[in-house]
Amino acid sequence: MLPLSLSSAILALRQGRLSSRELTQACLDRCQALEPALHAFLTLSPELALAQADQADRRLVEWRKDPSQPLPPLLGAPLAIKDVICVKDVRCTCGSRILENFIPPYHATVVERLLAAGCVIVGKTNTDEFAMGSSTENSAYGVTHNPWDLTRVPGGSSGGSAAAVAAGCALAALGSDTGGSVRQPAAFCGVVGLKPTYGRVSRFGLVAYGSSLDAIGPLARTVEDAAALFEVIAGHDPLDATTMPVPRPALQLDGRLPARLRIGLPQEYFIAGLHPAVEAAVRAAIQVFEQLGAEVLPVSLPHTSYALPVYYLIAPAEASANLARYDGIRYGARAASPSSGGEALLDLFCRTRGEKFGAEVKRRIMLGTYALSAGYYEAYYGQAQKARTLIKQDFERAFEQVDVIAAPVTPTPAFKIGEHTDDPLAMYLEDVFTLPANLAGAPGIAFPVGFADGLPVGMQLMGPHFGEAVLLQAAHAYQQATSWHHSMPDVGKTLL
């Protein structure tokens, strides 16, 4: 019997009811059994995982002899890592052919910290190519299926991580969120996803997409579990100059709402196009918060409608610069080039990039390069930066009146595989509610609040910079009062 939550697994390990090897093997078996249906993983790492599990078991045996020693907080717990985050000696593809053979020679700082906390890594999860997408359909290695309905997407770009956690293949996972890629798949798969404040978690070893937006965050079945991962990965890192030397948050997960919590409801997020069942679930959840003692107030984030065009200028602009390094020489795959001499180099770049990047990545490189080009820079990139400041100021003003902002995560529940593939704009619209937090650098947490036509619906709480503790405490209190997070898709149940 596989314990489903990270916290219950850690308890079982400490009490000796389960060994990390048994738990890890059970997760690996489950990953393998579900892989044909879900395709949540790009690489499984069974040898590494079992070696880490054995090491954890040895430590647990020692500890039982002398339980006064402190134990690493996540000792023996099997996790999955999105395939844009480097795990030393394990292939890291970023869902791209251009990195099909890339084996990182070092760990990302977050991985380093998870391993120091005792985790076991079962594998690397599927993602849209370079995290560009909202469905995992842009992965060069095939789509991940939503465990709640295999004909639907799991969301993206951390869709593999969300599907793996929802189906119980790993107890929790890491994803990355540049415009919603942790929160949106969490909502589509009925799990919890936290996007921390920009600067809270090191991105050293995260393959860069949009450097002013990228954040690494946990996906887990419960808020408590997401908080446990967050506590481990958060903190200043000399290897990422954007991380801030702010103290770790003191998390108080006692099932109570923060005292006198004021929740803001932004009118701009409850708009036409929002699926009625999604709106109903979110409004019902807000009532629960009211019953728990929160005060709910209307707020306005007047520049919300700029978030989509601003994001789709800034993110591609940064991506076009970040992806310039994939030239066939230094990393990963290289195309064959028949030319020689000086021209051969240019030919090699063009062929490698032409053959190995997928359509969406090329689209973004072209959009971004255009937005940055001489003569257009001020009109596009410069304007976008100004509008971004207005969006950030909207949040600052709102947080003078309220402690957190509540909103839907996505306008609809998970859509069908293929439904938006011919229409990039329809796909981009999926991100309307998640992009603003990235543009503002603010933290956001998504957690399940119901179902629409049998598909999970998520809700989002956003907070002021470095306000994760309030978000986690509030979402945890909600979960203590409700049971949506106990739901499990049938595909996962069959193997329990």
Ligand code: GLN
């Ligand atoms: N869906 C958004 C995009 O396509 C966000 C992706 C992300 O957060 N990595 O860019």
